Amino acid sequence: MTTSNTSNNSNAQFNFFKMCIGRPVVVKLNNGVEYRGILEVVDGNMNIVMEQTEEYLNGQLKTKYGDCFLRGNNVLYISAQPRK
Amino acid sequence: MSEVENSNTVDLQSQLLPLELIEKCIGSRIWIAMKNDKEFVGTLLGFDAYVNIFLKDVTEYEYTPEGLKTVKLDNILLNGNHVCLLVPGGEGPKVKA
Numbered sequence: 001m002t003t004s005n006t007s008n009n010s011n012a013q014f015n016f017f018k019m020c021i022g023r024p025v026v027v028k029l030n031n032g033v034e035y036r037g038i039l040e041v042v043d044g045n046m047n048i049v050m051e052q053t054e055e056y057l058n059g060q061l062k063t064k065y066g067d068c069f070l071r072g073n074n075v076l077y078i079s080a081q082p083r084k
Numbered sequence: 085m086s087e088v089e090n091s092n093t094v095d096l097q098s099q100l101l102p103l104e105l106i107e108k109c110i111g112s113r114i115w116i117a118m119k120n121d122k123e124f125v126g127t128l129l130g131f132d133a134y135v136n137i138f139l140k141d142v143t144e145y146e147y148t149p150e151g152l153k154t155v156k157l158d159n160i161l162l163n164g165n166h167v168c169l170l171v172p173g174g175e176g177p178k179v180k181a
Binding site for chain 1: 120132136138159160161163166
């Protein structure tokens with residue numbers, strides 16, 4: 001019972017990833033730094049590859065990166081606009 | 085004696101596990117307090133065994149030296165690593181006007 005529900009939820013996670021890929025997302029890290037960019041790849045550890053990445057500290061743009069990789073353990077959340 | 089044992093087994097069967105309680109909250113509002121000074125309030129869409137949490141229509145509350153900071157977000161996948169407390173139906177911290 002629980003395992004089946006967990007797998008459903010894993011599906012939900014998978015669907016969320018599929019929904020987000022190729023779309024603009026906001027990724028916030030535990031240290032408060034925010035990355036905005038186009039999500040390329042994400043895995044179950046929340047490792048993330050983004051393009052056209054902008055780094056924000058306290059809401060201010062600090063740096064831009066073409067491609068960037070974020071290690072999943074630093075990720076607080078991944079936020080995306082729902083598909084319209 | 086046997087009656088007592090029977091009632092105990094019934095109790096165990098009717099007992100709700102913590103994650104089963106959270107499962108019943110799917111679709112309703114939930115308040116999440118993190119280990120650091122952050123809280124999230126949103127509609128629960130799902131979660132997994134790590135308590136990574138999907139939410140929609142989220143408000144993030146952060147306690148800073150400058151006061152309570154709020155951020156509105158649409159859909160988020162919250163990393164379960166820093167989750168501390170889940171409050172079903174919670175409305176979050178009362179913001180003083």
